[in-house]
Amino acid sequence: MKVLVPVKRVIDYNVKVRVKADGSGVDLANVKMSMNPFDEIAVEEAIRLKEKGVATEVVVVSIGVKQAQETLRTALAMGADRAILIEATADVHTDIEPLAVAKLLAGVIKEEAPGLVLAGKQAIDNDMNATGQMLSALLGWSQATFVSELAIDGDKAVVTREVDGGLQTISVKMPTIVTVDLRLNEPRYASLPNIMKAKAKPLAIKTPADYGVDVAPRLTVVKTTEPAGRKAGVKVASVEELIAKLKDEAGVI
Amino acid sequence: MAVLLLADVNGAQLATDAVAKALTAVKGLGEVHLLVAGPASAAAEAAKLEGAAKVLHAEDAGHGLAESLADLIVGLAGGYSHIAAPATAFSKNVLPRVAALLDVMVLSDVTAVVDADTFERPIYAGNAIQTVKSGDAKKVFTVRTAAFAAAGNGGSAGVEAVAAKSSDLSTWVEDRVAASDRPELTSAKVVVSGGRGVGSKESFDLIEKLADKLGAAVGASRAAVDSGYAPNDWQVGQTGKVVAPQLYVAIGISGAIQHLAGMKDSKIIVAINKDEEAPIFQVADYGLVADLFAAVPEMTGKL
Incomplete structure (x- = not known):
């Protein structure tokens, strides 16, 4: 079974985000970029399935700017076999919307025919949490979102999902789209020899036109602003003082 | 035009607080119809929410699984300009699927409804707030409930039955919801x-x-x-x-x-x-x- 994993290049998890002065978005020029953390978990799970003999090949796909090649090389260094980059924009500030991404991925899937797609549940830049569900809808496949445990059993997958009040187990028909949550696994670091080896692995470059997809946005950004700040309050010296403040000053207990 | 608001049902319970807050967020957009896929008791509970003009009730056997619920919503979508839901795990599973089936973008975690086409939502973990205008014919979005006050429960909307859809793509196995006497996290004071x-x-x-x-x-x-x-x-x-x-x-x-x-x-x-x-x-x-x-x-x- 072939496993396909979409990966996104996003601002690094630890970088302090700055809103651009003109309000058009967040400043991404000369900022450290990394693989979306949820996508790392998806890549790790795909590699583990290959190590267990469940998967035969792991193909990673990224959609965005040409610099996303670095993100794909990271996935190849972790252990993916092959990469596809769809260069959809030359501007690092252009975020291709989940609907367009899902349409492009659907095009890739028609060519590649994977048995399973493993995706991150959300990207930490636009926080939309949508691409996996949209892709599943476009393909008419089953979907398993926010997954913290995955077991493939022939023509179905049994998954544990992180839901509002706890956990839910469902069984989905293969092929399926799984979006992964934090606790599915802990992604590995690529070793130096594997980073060197990854440079020789195949990376195909495509364009949206190859899949006949229009990536024009449906949403127009009117403005981007800093959130209203919160001021630091006072330090209290003791538990008694804290309780007194909460009772008498704030009136919340 | 009218708004279809998907009401969360967890287990057999209406997520009343989340739905009541989402109702406040969308009520300025038009007449609000609540869609409840679950037991009749959940539909009756939803009918009490002030601001709901009508409750559409689908006796659902699918435990709110995305494939059948999305098909149900898409079947009803014709009469609505806006399709919304509280931004919970339940709805975030379903609404992007609905949006893709309607060939529109979804907006997640909306914190303010500016007008019928324009919405505010946080990006980058809330480090920036973006105002976006949708060019799509129908708007599909989830509402961050913490940003809105809950609607009252003195209403008495009519309940109308709609036929649930079924799908063989996925099957519910079990819910492991921790029993607790404590208040629910997102609605606790x-x-x-x-x-x-x-x-x-x-x-x-x-x-x-x-x-x-x-x-x-x-x-x-x-x-x-x-x-x-x-x-x-x-x-x-x-x-x-x-x-x-x-x-x-x-x-x-x-x-x-x-x-x-x-x-x-x-x-x-x-x-x-x-x-x-x-x-x-x-x-x-x-x-x-x-x-x-x-x-x-x-x-x-x-x-």
Whole structure:
């Protein structure tokens, strides 16, 4: 079974985000970029399935700017076999919307025919949490979102999902789209020899036109602003003082 | 035009608070119809929410699974300009699927409805707020409930039956929902959260005891969840739940940006941390620099 994993290049998890002065978005020029953390978990799970003999090949796909090649090389260094980059924009500030991404991925899937797609549940830049569900809808496949445990059993997958009040187990028909949550696994670091080896692995470059997809946005950004700040309050010296403040000053207990 | 609001049903229960808050968010857009896929009792509960003109009730056997529920919503979509839902795990599973089937974009976690086409939503873990205008014919979006007050429950909307859809793509197996006497995290007036500083699953008991004394829900930072001290459904932050209680008590939480994204709209924030440089103190109304293992039991005892 072939496993396909979409990966996104996003601002690094630890970088302090700055809103651009003109309000058009967040400043991404000369900022450290990394693989979306949820996508790392998806890549790790795909590699583990290959190590267990469940998967035969792991193909990673990224959609965005040409610099996303670095993100794909990271996935190849972790252990993916092959990469596809769809260069959809030359501007690092252009975020291709989940609907367009899902349409492009659907095009890739028609060519590649994977048995399973493993995706991150959300990207930490636009926080939309949508691409996996949209892709599943476009393909008419089953979907398993926010997954913290995955077991493939022939023509179905049994998954544990992180839901509002706890956990839910469902069984989905293969092929399926799984979006992964934090606790599915802990992604590995690529070793130096594997980073060197990854440079020789195949990376195909495509364009949206190859899949006949229009990536024009449906949403127009009117403005981007800093959130209203919160001021630091006072330090209290003791538990008694804290309780007194909460009772008498704030009136919340 | 009218608004179709998907009402969360967890198990057999209507998520009343979340639905009531989402109702407030969308009521300015037109007549609101609530869609309840679940038992008749959940539909009856929804009919009491003020501002709902009608409840559409599908006797659902699919446990709200995305494939059948999305088909149901798409079948009803013709009569609506807006399709919305509270931004919960339940709805975030379904609405993007609906949007793709309708060939429109989805908007997640809307914090303000500016007009019929324009919405505000946080991006980058709440480090920026973006105002976006949708060019799509239908708007499909989820609402961050912490940003809105709950609608009252003195209404009496009519309930109309609609036929549920079924799908053989997925099958429900079981729900493992932790039984608890505590209030639900996203609707609680008081939340007591523990972070990595709590140190172990056993020590989390200190957090729970204080929470019970305050009649509070228990939360946790991602670090505490990742370390296995607390279950994931307690997680507050960018990748967990967003809360805005009257009182939020952060214990042993450093205050990473991803955590602040989930609680910075709380009315009063208290931080208890032994590191006086911890960023949590920059957003706390009251900060106590102390060893939590001494301060928390003391507080529980003195309340």
